[in-house]
Amino acid sequence: MTTRRRVLAGLLASGLVPAASWADAGSPAYLAAARRGDGRYILVGLTADGLPLFDLPLPARGHAAAAHPKRPEAVAFARRPGRFALVLDCSTGDLLARLDAPTGRHFYGHGAFSADGTRLFTTENDYGAPRGMVGVWDAARGYARVGEFSSGGTGPHDILRLPGEETLVVANGGIETHPDSGRAKLNLPAMRPNLSYLDPNGALVEQVAPDPALHMNSIRHLAVAPDGTVAIAFQWQGDPYDAPPLVALHRRGGELRYLQAPEPLHRQMQGYGGSIALSGSQVAVTSPRGGILQLFELGQGAFAGDHSLTDVCGVSPRAGGFLVTTGTGAVHGLSGGVLDPAGTHPLQWDNHLVGLVPA
Amino acid sequence: MRMVLASALFALSALPAQASAMLDAALNEHILPGFAELEANAARLSEVATETCDPQSPDLRAAFNEAWDSWIAVSHLRFGPTEAGNRAFALGFWPDTRGVVPKSLAKLIADEDPIVEDPVAFLDVSVAARGFTALEFLLYDPALAVASDYHCALIRAVTEDIAITTAAIAEDWQGDYGAAFLAPGPDAPFRTETEALAAVYSGMTTGLEFTVEARLGRPLGTFERPRPKRAEARRAGRSLHHVLISIRSNAELAQILSTGHPEQAADIAAAFERAEEAAQRVDDPTFEGVADPSGRLRVETLQQRVTNARDTARLAIGPQLGIAEGFNALDGD
Numbered sequence: 298m299t300t301r302r303r304v305l306a307g308l309l310a311s312g313l314v315p316a317a318s319w320a321d322a323g324s325p326a327y328l329a330a331a332r333r334g335d336g337r338y339i340l341v342g343l344t345a346d347g348l349p350l351f352d353l354p355l356p357a358r359g360h361a362a363a364a365h366p367k368r369p370e371a372v373a374f375a376r377r378p379g380r381f382a383l384v385l386d387c388s389t390g391d392l393l394a395r396l397d398a399p400t401g402r403h404f405y406g407h408g409a410f411s412a413d414g415t416r417l418f419t420t421e422n423d424y425g426a427p428r429g430m431v432g433v434w435d436a437a438r439g440y441a442r443v444g445e446f447s448s449g450g451t452g453p454h455d456i457l458r459l460p461g462e463e464t465l466v467v468a469n470g471g472i473e474t475h476p477d478s479g480r481a482k483l484n485l486p487a488m489r490p491n492l493s494y495l496d497p498n499g500a501l502v503e504q505v506a507p508d509p510a511l512h513m514n515s516i517r518h519l520a521v522a523p524d525g526t527v528a529i530a531f532q533w534q535g536d537p538y539d540a541p542p543l544v545a546l547h548r549r550g551g552e553l554r555y556l557q558a559p560e561p562l563h564r565q566m567q568g569y570g571g572s573i574a575l576s577g578s579q580v581a582v583t584s585p586r587g588g589i590l591q592l593f594e595l596g597q598g599a600f601a602g603d604h605s606l607t608d609v610c611g612v613s614p615r616a617g618g619f620l621v622t623t624g625t626g627a628v629h630g631l632s633g634g635v636l637d638p639a640g641t642h643p644l645q646w647d648n649h650l651v652g653l654v655p656a
Numbered sequence: 657m658r659m660v661l662a663s664a665l666f667a668l669s670a671l672p673a674q675a676s677a678m679l680d681a682a683l684n685e686h687i688l689p690g691f692a693e694l695e696a697n698a699a700r701l702s703e704v705a706t707e708t709c710d711p712q713s714p715d716l717r718a719a720f721n722e723a724w725d726s727w728i729a730v731s732h733l734r735f736g737p738t739e740a741g742n743r744a745f746a747l748g749f750w751p752d753t754r755g756v757v758p759k760s761l762a763k764l765i766a767d768e769d770p771i772v773e774d775p776v777a778f779l780d781v782s783v784a785a786r787g788f789t790a791l792e793f794l795l796y797d798p799a800l801a802v803a804s805d806y807h808c809a810l811i812r813a814v815t816e817d818i819a820i821t822t823a824a825i826a827e828d829w830q831g832d833y834g835a836a837f838l839a840p841g842p843d844a845p846f847r848t849e850t851e852a853l854a855a856v857y858s859g860m861t862t863g864l865e866f867t868v869e870a871r872l873g874r875p876l877g878t879f880e881r882p883r884p885k886r887a888e889a890r891r892a893g894r895s896l897h898h899v900l901i902s903i904r905s906n907a908e909l910a911q912i913l914s915t916g917h918p919e920q921a922a923d924i925a926a927a928f929e930r931a932e933e934a935a936q937r938v939d940d941p942t943f944e945g946v947a948d949p950s951g952r953l954r955v956e957t958l959q960q961r962v963t964n965a966r967d968t969a970r971l972a973i974g975p976q977l978g979i980a981e982g983f984n985a986l987d988g989d
Contacts, residue, residue: 481955537752538870560782561742571984585987605735605739608981624984625984648987
């Protein structure tokens with residue numbers, strides 16, 4: 298494995314072979330992890346219309362994926378608290394590298410590439426401390442571990458890069474966990490989530506946290522718009538019938554701006570935002586627990602409608618709207634407030650639908 | 657190396673042979689009779705309210721309790737007609753963590769809001785001031801069950817609204833929605849029979865989950881901090897009664913969904929019977945005793961038995977129907 302990785306890395310680094318591109322993988326527009334009917338796990342590439350293009354085996358349940366901005370490489374992350382991530386060549390199906398979390402660390406399931414594709418950043422738990430970390434991997438040299446820095450909080454989950462710059466934005470969920478106790482939440486009364494902006498060397502450039510009264514609103518998943526607006530999906534850890542807003546928008550230098558559907562529609566979210574996406578003038582948030590997707594207008598933050606879909610979770614932008622996936626195998630387009638079935642597959646789409654459009 | 661996805665995959669499960677028979681039984685033996693009874697009892701409640709609106713009236717209270725019983729018995733069927741226009745929330749807004757129900761009612765009464773004179777306009781009143789939860793306050797809450805001309809008009813408006821809402825649900829089920837439920841297709845609410853069955857199955861599992869987590873879990877709170885005042889329908893003394901109705905109604909639905917599998921059906925029936933026995937041993941209609949160790953134990957036992965009935969039904973029925981439930985909902989990340 299090591300030899301193969303070095304050879305590949307050397308070839309890629311030296312430029313001796315023509316670099317493969319995403320076109321060699323059939324130009325997928327999205328990646329999503331899934332579970333097949335026979336219980337095996339896969340990573341799937343989908344077209345812009347939501348049609349499966351290829352699938353690659355995963356050794357265990359996946360969560361999210363990160364797509365290399367240039368090469369047809371996808372990093373598939375194991376479900377939390379996973380200790381490995383796989384770098385897959387989406388044009389050949391080959392396993393290019395395996396990222397093993399260093400001793401005392403596990404992955405949270407999300408990662409992001411630098412704009413030039415030379416670095417991969419992964420959210421990790423330094424569970425002995427405990428503190429949230431961002432691991433740095435050299436994507437130009439076989440994904441060697443080259444560093445790490447603080448995530449700016451506890452329980453970092455989603456991580457994205459702001460469009461057109463190298464700044465990273467991290468959702469520090471605030472929840473302390475330890476792999477010895479699985480996913481048990483160890484610090485709910487004291488949790489303090491935040492949204493942290495970090496430069497690629499780990500310097501904290503800006504941080505924003507919910508009001509102390511909302512300290513149990515875990516910042517979990519993120520989306521970014523081309524203009525740098527960050528959308529946040531929360532997971533409320535308090536009374537499920539008393540959830541505060543589960544969506545917020547943030548611009549650098551500004552405050553959190555909360556969006557919430559009128560009651561009783563807000564209650565249908567069951568305190569749980571699963572995935573979030575920005576497209577045009579709208580933001581979409583999903584709740585698999587409530588089996589519902591809600592839309593809001595970015596401008597005034599007005600509620601813009603909802604759609605019931607069993608076990609809906611994955612959502613990503615596409616031209617004129619969104620593409621949506623569910624745990625029942627369905628794919629739907631969503632444009633102009635209309636849900637349009639785009640196929641049902643004999644598999645269960647996992648939490649996230651990751652867009653490949655480079656930021 | 658690249659594969660065509662569909663060829664590489666297996667179907668989640670074959671469609672059970674009994675699918676259409678099960679859908680037919682779910683509709684004709686459970687759903688339609690349940691909503692028809694609710695419609696009839698709600699119409700009767702509204703009629704009684706036109707005769708007497710005295711909150712102490714035994715006739716009015718009896719009609720109220722019967723109608724609420726029939727709503728609880730179908731309240732797990734949370735899809736399609738109950739969800740249009742937030743009808744289910746308009747029939748019962750609970751849990752009410754911020755006391756919105758009494759606040760909304762107090763405001764209507766204080767303002768003597770004339771909206772009570774117009775049944776169509778009343779459909780736009782906050783769901784918190786509509787339905788059985790609101791009516792419970794108007795009949796049993798010491799601060800809100802105070803007779804006056806306006807109070808009488810409000811009771812009549814709420815009962816008429818309940819009658820209109822329940823009639824609309826029954827009509828949808830008896831009409832297009834019920835027909836579409838039996839005939840899944842590309843343009844129907846359900847594309848396949850499995851999808852339609854999954855909706856019913858999900859109603860059962862989430863209905864039982866609600867009984868475990870909310871009806872029992874909220875008053876139980878924690879051992880250190882029991883929360884008896886959070887019991888559902890405690891003013892009318894119906895907290896335990898709602899748990900019993902939920903057990904019985906979902907037991908009936910579970911039998912329909914295990915048609916053709918007599919051994920599993922018997923296991924499921926036994927698990928629901930154990931839950932019902934545990935409910936009958938709770939001699940505490942509003943769970944006031946959850947702060948007392950022995951009283952608490954009986955409610956906790958009930959909660960465990962309902963959980964067990966739900967899990968028994970889920971494990972026996974889900975795979976048979978080819979339903980892979982909650983892949984993301986249960987993942988929680």
